[in-house]
Structures are given as structure tokens and as C-alpha cells.
Amino acid sequence: MNELEEVPIALSGLTLEEIEAFVLSLGLPKFRARQIHTWIYVKYAGSFDEMTDLSKDVRDLLKLKATLSSLELAHLQVSDDGTRKYLFKLADGKLVESVLMSFEDRATYSACVSSQVGCAVGCTFCATGYLGFKRNLTSQEIIDQVLAIQRESGHRVANVVYMGQGEPLLNVDEVIKSLHTMINSVGIGARHITVSTSGIVPGIERLAQEDLQITLALSLHAPDSELREQIVPITRKWSVEDLMDALYEYYKKTGRRITIEYVLLAGVTDSAEQAKELAMLVKRLHCNINLIPYNPTEALDGTVLYKRPTLEAQRRFKRFAESTGKTVTIRLERGTDIDAACGQLHNAFENDQAS
Ligand code: SF4
Secondary structure, eight states: OOTTSOOOEEOTTOOHHHHHHHHHHTTOOTHHHHHHHHHHHTSOOSSGGGOTTSOHHHHHHHHHHEESOSEEEEEEEEOTTSOEEEEEEETTSOEEEEEEEEETTEEEEEEEEOSEEEOSSOOTTOHHHHHOEEEEOOHHHHHHHHHHHHHHHOOOEEEEEEOSSSOGGGSHHHHHHHHHHIIIIIOOOGGGEEEEESOOHHHHHHHHHHOOOOEEEEEOOOSSHHHHHHHSGGGGGSOHHHHHHHHHHHHHHHOOOEEEEEEEOTTTTOOHHHHHHHHHHTTTSOEEEEEEEOOOOOOTTSOOOOOOOOHHHHHHHHHHHGGGSOOEEEOOOOOTTSOOSTTHHHHHHHHHHHO
């Protein structure tokens, strides 16, 4: 394509107002935008030809000036338990991951989406951390992960978690825009959306101002600042006490219970002492605690830094963490026969391509 040729605009993932601006720019009446919006968000159309209430001329014009999706499926892994792990290629060729999970006890589907390509936080247990930060995703690219999953799987997504690659609150403007579109266009109830952060205090404050009824999950991973700095390096700017204050204010503003995520690394974060410290640290918060037994991952150079705690150590930690009356759960794992932790599929795919 030479420089003077127009690049077709991807419509999937745009807001109604953005689609309206696009149809008006083509000289089409504004109501066409509502029809296209319905085809994308309600009927999961995979092509303009499916949009049968548009005339053939309009469909032909759309095919010339637009594409439907901003992403292309690069790779799909399906686990024995039905978990579907997607690797999507963006318009600039970069790759992001998303996951679709279902739970036997609930006939609902949850999508886990990425908010950045790579991640700057550098958690020492995470494969994405090794990739470094590449770029922020746009709101459209975040939304389009859910739409592409719905189109591919044929399942309606009921819950969305911002827990894939990236730190959502380091891309806070686009993430907030995507939250509004997720609620208003995709139709996911705010209470069915979780944003998971490693603890970016200004981002937590900014999100609180939106006063959305979403769930905020904090990846705490250590009960004291010193150990936390080693595991979640970028957050050294804020002590765990600053973080607790920010969460307390978040709760006061939104009235929403916080989820505390805590990864159990054998011999590093899984002692009974640390469980008691954790219980005391979050005592004044309205929160529940979710323990994540570590799934060993290999860095690109093949090193494995941490080990998974034994079942006995997991249960002991849970018992002590419950000492101040909080609800403590051990995360149910999905897709363990495929690379289900964030960054793992991406790394495996790049390794395959390289070999
Ligand atoms: S765990 Fe999340 S925040 Fe930490 S490096 Fe991985 S993607 Fe980034």
C-alpha cells in the first residue's frame, strides 16, 4: 500500500460515537452506525456480508473503507478442561494473549484480557516480565479481544478480568475508556469486571474517581515492602502502607470490596509468619484474599526461579491468613496442560518461531 492510499479502519471495539463519526465521514446516515454497532456487539458478525439489513452498496463501501476486527488470530490452544488460550496479532504485528475460561459449576464464561504488549513491572516470577514493555493497547484493542473470543468460540462472555499481559493502571486512560465500552457496548455488568493491578498508587486514585462498580484486585505478593520490592520491582516507589491507604480510600469512594492476590512461592512468600503478617496488614480493609500457588515458568533463557509450594504449605498459609477473619481462597487453576500463566504462550510461540 503506498502512502497516499487510505488504511481501512477497524470497526470492532469502537464506541457507538466513534462508529457514528466514521459512517458520517462516508456520507452515510447516522442510523447506519447503530445497525453496525448491533451486528458487532450483539450478533458477533464475522464479516460485513452478514450485515443483511445494510444494502449491498453500503456493505461494498464498508468492505472498501473498513475492516471488522483490529486483531488476527495467530494461535489457539485448547486445554483438556476447555480453557481456550488465544494469541492475537495486532495491526503492527505485535502479539497479545487472552484466555477464555469456563467453570463446571457455573455455565458462564470468563475472558482474561491483556492491556499492554509486554509489561514494565518486571515481576520476577512472570514470563511477561522478561519480555519488557513494548507498547500500550488502545481501548479498541482491549475490547476487541473479548469480541474476537466471542466470535471464535461462539460463547457469550459474562465476566472479564484485566489480568493478562501488562499493568492496566500504567495504561489507565485507555483502560478506563475500555471499561466504559465494556459496560455500555459489550454489555458486561460492571460487577462482572475485575481490574488487577500490581499496585500503581496514582492509577488506583484515578480509577477511584470513575466510581465504577467493578472489582479492583491488588497483586500484593508479599506482606512487607522490602520483599515486595524484590518480587514486584516497579512498585518500590510506594510502600505497602501507602498502598493500603490507597485501597482504603478506593473502598471509601466506591464501596467495593477489594481482592488481595498473593502468589505463593515456595520458601520465599509461603511461611506461617508471612501469612500472619499479611492478615494484620489487610485487617482494616474490606477485602478477601486469593492465594495463587505458583506455576513454575521458564524464562527465555530456560531458568526457573521459583518453586511451587507443597499442598501442606498452601493449607497452612491459608489457615494463618484467615486469623483476622478474612475470607481466604486458593485459586482454582485452569488450563494447566497449556501455558496458562500470563506471558507463557507468547514465549512458547516466539521460541517455536525462533527454532
Ligand atoms: S505479573 Fe502482571 S504486572 Fe507482573 S510482570 Fe507479569 S504482566 Fe506485568
